[in-house]
Amino acid sequence: MKLLSSISTVVFLFFILPVVPQIIADLNSDRQALLDFAAAVPHIRKLNWNASTSVCTSWVGITCNTNGTGVVAVHLPGVGLYGPIPANTIGRLNSLKILSLRSNSLNGKLPSDIPSLPSLQHLYLQQNNFSGVFPALLSLQLNVLDLSFNSFTGSIPPTIQNLTQLTALYLQNNSISGAIPDINLPRLKALNLSFNYFNGTIPSSFQKFSYYSFVGNSLLCGLPLKRCPTISSSPSPSPNDFLNPPTKPQSHTASNKKLGSNSIIAIAIGGSAVLFLIIMVIFVCFLKRKDGARNTVLKGKAESEKPKDFGSGVQEAEKNKLFFFEGCSYNFDLEDLLRASAEVLGKGSYGTAYKAVLEDGTSVVVKRLKEVAAGKKEFEQQMEVIGRVGQHPNIVPLRAYYYSKDEKLLVHNYMSAGSLSAFLHGKLSFSSIIMNKFCFPFLHIFFCITSITWH
Incomplete structure (x- = not known):
């Protein structure tokens, strides 16, 4: 019995001891990456990140996995972060699943090693001042991608079609342009591309979303927005038209060219009728606009009288x-x-x-x-x-x-x-x-x- 116990202990130590240094090394690597980030990015609100304290239990905004071997979530919304994020800081957190840096004043280009983290599932960077082109390298595990209220430019890359796990995509209030790619994201439930510079036709796979998902793109058309204009092509001339050109009509006599008094009266009456019709149309449009403004005011008053949830009065x-x-x-x-x-x-x-x-x-x-x-x-x-x-x-x-x-x-x-x-x-x-x-x-x-x- 003692022999079996000794053998079990030896086997346990044989398999476990080589893993322990790797676990410690991973956590130390994450600690150093976070300290490098805090040292490089100024922040108004003080963080209690200290190399001498436990990352998993003491550091504000940090969550580790269940066995404490790596950082899986970083939540730092509204802590006064400002300036650019240097590469090779947050991007070194290989186990990171959730990153929330929203409602700060971060600017500059987003390092490509952050959105491409292999394990990243939720990325919240909204309400910052990020610029540069839309990131081309994205984690295939992404469920939620929120880059809204920034200054991203460029177009949506075709690589976004590989995000088969994506359930929410928020890109509103940026400067993204180009056509919306015709892709099918089977799990996508929430989409907002409003107030950008997209152009062309809304793909059929995205027409299930509401009007508010696309509003603010003046060059965008198709359901649920206005219909795209149809361009009618005139028929090309046949070879017979060149072989047999139309004959010129015979010239009229000078007496036929002159307008009679009856024709002049008819033209004057017709012109007056058209002018009167134009005036009436303008008047009706003015009345409708006035009624619309009145209805908007009444609607606003009615909405203001509805019961509100907590925080609904926040400006x-x-x-x-x-x-x-x-x-x-x-x-x-x-x-x-x-x-x-x-x-x-x-x-x-x-x-x-x-x-x-x-x-x-x-x-x-x-x-x-x-x-x-x-x-x-x-x-x-x-x-x-x-x-x-x-x-x-x-x-x-x-x-x-x-x-x-x-x-x-x-x-x-x-x-x-x-x-x-x-x-x-x-x-x-x-x-x-x-x-x-x-x-x-x-x-x-x-x-x-x-x-x-x-x-």
């Missing part, structure tokens, strides 16, 4: 202005929050609470305030007070907030264990998660006895 110019409190380890921006799947936890006198699940799996509670008439300075002062109070171990801390004229959001940790109120009354409501932590009038802050979280 485009105010996006990504999410304020995080010191010590918060969350790494997402306002766009992440608005695109997250939301579940209503409950409603109270001061608003509605949602459970928001972000794309990286992080769960937070978002409180959307209503009927809170407070100026920005007053609101920020109250948030500072609540932020200090949230340091108590029995109170859910306020992690971040957002302020605009039409929308005010609070972000808290999601407490899956519930609260003392839920424990006593046998039900879980949003008040047991957020509202019972503190009563929130802006002139006074009262703490409720039932607000102590049950740990």
Whole structure:
């Protein structure tokens, strides 16, 4: 028995020991690649990347695989990255599956070694200032490719037809030109090529997508846009036309060339009728345009009166202005929050609470305030007070907030264990998660006895 155990141990060590140095080497290589990236690309928000700490458990925005042998995801949206990305940095992460650098100020050409990473499945680079031609080398494993709101030029390369796993392609608001390639991507469910410089006819394989996927390309035609103009070719002359040219008509007498008074009157009446018809058409078009403008205003008012989801009042110019409190380890921006799947936890006198699940799996509670008439300075002062109070171990801390004229959001940790109120009354409501932590009038802050979280 001891002999068998010794043999098993020897066999185990024989197969495992040669692999251990390779695992350590791979993780060290990824660590150095990320440190090179952080050193070469300036960033406003400080990253806690340190060679002496664990990459997989301590570094903000970094996710490793289950056995901790390599980095599989880098999430750095809205952290203030600016400048170009040098080659041979991120492109050295051989196990990378998800890269999110959106909502930053990165510029210059995108290194070809990033979109061509063999394992890359999701690439989010939207809302930056990248330029240069559309990348020709792309990972065959890509599921989502988002390069929207940049300055990419050139045309879509034919190699995109090899992306058989692609489910979403977002290229809107760039300067991409040329014809849309006639390809068939069987898994493609979302497409947006709007506001570029595409020309020609929309391929039949893409005509299933909506009008808004192609709008803003003035030289593009075909369904679902306007029909392409048909060019009618005139028949070519036959050889007989050259052999037998048409005979000239006999000249009229001078008396026939002169117009009579009746003809002059008829021409004058006809010209007046045509002029009157033109005036009427212009008048009708003016009335329709006026009615259209009135309907647009009414439609806008009607849409503004519809119930909104949380964050629906956020203005485009105010996006990504999410304020995080010191010590918060969350790494997402306002766009992440608005695109997250939301579940209503409950409603109270001061608003509605949602459970928001972000794309990286992080769960937070978002409180959307209503009927809170407070100026920005007053609101920020109250948030500072609540932020200090949230340091108590029995109170859910306020992690971040957002302020605009039409929308005010609070972000808290999601407490899956519930609260003392839920424990006593046998039900879980949003008040047991957020509202019972503190009563929130802006002139006074009262703490409720039932607000102590049950740990």
